[in-house]
Amino acid sequence: MKSVGKTRWAIPDGYIPGESRGPAPEMTSHEACCILNAGGEEAHIKITIFFEDRDPAGPFRFTIGPRRTTHLRFNSFNEPENVPRDTPYSSLIESDAPIVVQHRRLDSRQEANALLSTVAFPYD
Amino acid sequence: MKSVGKTRWAIPDGYIPGESRGPAPEMTSHEACCILNAGGEEAHIKITIFFEDRDPAGPFRFTIGPRRTTHLRFNSFNEPENVPRDTPYSSLIESDAPIVVQHRRLDSRQEANALLSTVAFPYD
Amino acid sequence: MKSVGKTRWAIPDGYIPGESRGPAPEMTSHEACCILNAGGEEAHIKITIFFEDRDPAGPFRFTIGPRRTTHLRFNSFNEPENVPRDTPYSSLIESDAPIVVQHRRLDSRQEANALLSTVAFPYD
Amino acid sequence: MKSVGKTRWAIPDGYIPGESRGPAPEMTSHEACCILNAGGEEAHIKITIFFEDRDPAGPFRFTIGPRRTTHLRFNSFNEPENVPRDTPYSSLIESDAPIVVQHRRLDSRQEANALLSTVAFPYD
Numbered sequence: 001m002k003s004v005g006k007t008r009w010a011i012p013d014g015y016i017p018g019e020s021r022g023p024a025p026e027m028t029s030h031e032a033c034c035i036l037n038a039g040g041e042e043a044h045i046k047i048t049i050f051f052e053d054r055d056p057a058g059p060f061r062f063t064i065g066p067r068r069t070t071h072l073r074f075n076s077f078n079e080p081e082n083v084p085r086d087t088p089y090s091s092l093i094e095s096d097a098p099i100v101v102q103h104r105r106l107d108s109r110q111e112a113n114a115l116l117s118t119v120a121f122p123y124d
Numbered sequence: 125m126k127s128v129g130k131t132r133w134a135i136p137d138g139y140i141p142g143e144s145r146g147p148a149p150e151m152t153s154h155e156a157c158c159i160l161n162a163g164g165e166e167a168h169i170k171i172t173i174f175f176e177d178r179d180p181a182g183p184f185r186f187t188i189g190p191r192r193t194t195h196l197r198f199n200s201f202n203e204p205e206n207v208p209r210d211t212p213y214s215s216l217i218e219s220d221a222p223i224v225v226q227h228r229r230l231d232s233r234q235e236a237n238a239l240l241s242t243v244a245f246p247y248d
Numbered sequence: 249m250k251s252v253g254k255t256r257w258a259i260p261d262g263y264i265p266g267e268s269r270g271p272a273p274e275m276t277s278h279e280a281c282c283i284l285n286a287g288g289e290e291a292h293i294k295i296t297i298f299f300e301d302r303d304p305a306g307p308f309r310f311t312i313g314p315r316r317t318t319h320l321r322f323n324s325f326n327e328p329e330n331v332p333r334d335t336p337y338s339s340l341i342e343s344d345a346p347i348v349v350q351h352r353r354l355d356s357r358q359e360a361n362a363l364l365s366t367v368a369f370p371y372d
Numbered sequence: 373m374k375s376v377g378k379t380r381w382a383i384p385d386g387y388i389p390g391e392s393r394g395p396a397p398e399m400t401s402h403e404a405c406c407i408l409n410a411g412g413e414e415a416h417i418k419i420t421i422f423f424e425d426r427d428p429a430g431p432f433r434f435t436i437g438p439r440r441t442t443h444l445r446f447n448s449f450n451e452p453e454n455v456p457r458d459t460p461y462s463s464l465i466e467s468d469a470p471i472v473v474q475h476r477r478l479d480s481r482q483e484a485n486a487l488l489s490t491v492a493f494p495y496d
Contacts, residue, residue: 012474013406034137036214050441069214090408090441102136112236112484158261160338193338226260236360282385284462317422317462350384360484
């Protein structure tokens with residue numbers, strides 16, 4: 001299986017709703033970047049978070065094995081810091097191997113959850 | 125009608141919710157890849173599923189007639205195996221003729237359904 | 249204002265839910281292709297609909313004035329035929345001037361509406 | 373950090389629902405363009421709004437600092453005019469520095485909110 005994708009991706013619309021309804025963790029309001037590493041080598045991922053009124057946070061670092069996917073919740077990021085709730089942000093995802101990135105949000109602040117998703121913006 | 129699209133597509137965000145509310149099959153929680161084959165020849169499709177913690181599954185094989193669409197539910201895949209519920213995955217769709225692929229999820233775990241969709245990521 | 253976009257677009261995931269809750273027309277379950285013609289000339293649009301088990305329908309024809317947008321509901325197509333409800337389809341949108349196309353579905357079959365959207369797939 | 377993205381983006385599907393349920397401002401029905409300026413220079417943004425039956429509105433002007441994001445609600449635009457509710461529109465976003473743009477709508481007209489999002493269409 002050859003590698004697939006690009007090494008850099010951007011997600012402008014970041015926002016983790018601060019409240020949730022329903023059982024955790026599956027119905028917890030969250031935001032995720034879903035990353036596919038279809039190639040034969042480990043991918044080393046570096047994520048930078050941008051804000052409206054302060055300098056960027058990160059890098060947040062992750063490793064994805066060859067021929068594996070990972071669905072990272074921004075809610076769970078904690079090193080070097082947490083991602084704040086109810087706060088607009090954007091993210092850049094950089095990798096040393098080609099990957100494909102899709103953005104998803106689950107919002108369960110009201111009685112029934114809402115979802116949004118898009119393939120992220122690839123660049124070189 | 126000339127053929128339209130690319131022969132390879134990726135969908136990083138795969139997830140079939142394990143519960144549903146409302147009449148089946150239309151309101152059943154599901155995930156689909158919607159494939160358009162606008163050209164004059166049959167398209168032979170091969171889908172590979174990637175997981176977080178095991179080797180990929182597949183290939184799952186499908187045929188789409190010329191000038192036809194098909195909306196495949198991952199829920200219904202059963203050869204060579206089923207796609208597990210409540211489990212993160214990604215997929216690659218490969219075809220011997222140009223196609224266009226769009227991803228959709230319907231999530232009816234709570235009182236009112238949620239939807240997400242994106243055109244998949246094309247590559248050569 | 250120069251023209252913007254491409255002259256051909258594909259939307260693989262077509263589906264008009266057959267039921268609705270809430271006031272018409274704004275909460276009626278529908279599917280739309282939203283088309284921007286930013287250029288200085290009229291755009292003449294030709295839409296073809298593809299099905300799973302029959303030959304394509306169309307062309308459906310529309311005109312968009314210069315520097316105008318139009319949000320076409322597939323529900324309202326009636327010449328040369330209607331688009332059936334509760335039926336999977338795909339569409340191709342062709343124009344004689346550059347346009348940009350975005351796909352949207354509003355699904356109000358259950359108590360609270362769901363939405364999905366994506367920029368369509370452009371090709372030449 | 374080098375700059376990322378394109379200088380021109382289009383969002384065909386614009387619509388601000390005229391009613392809302394839940395606490396303001398977070399659950400207010402709105403439409404946003406989320407813009408990432410990852411580069412080291414200020415980005416000066418110019419947005420034009422297109423309608424179905426009148427000439428375009430704008431330009432609406434905004435500035436984004438270096439290495440910052442901004443999530444602009446179309447609801448809040450007021451100079452040179454407001455964006456009408458319950459009215460189909462499209463938008464073009466132009467910048468003097470590379471940016472990445474994602475479109476989002478939150479619709480809380482019914483009991484539980486709905487969301488849609490897509491990366492906007494980039495062009496040069």
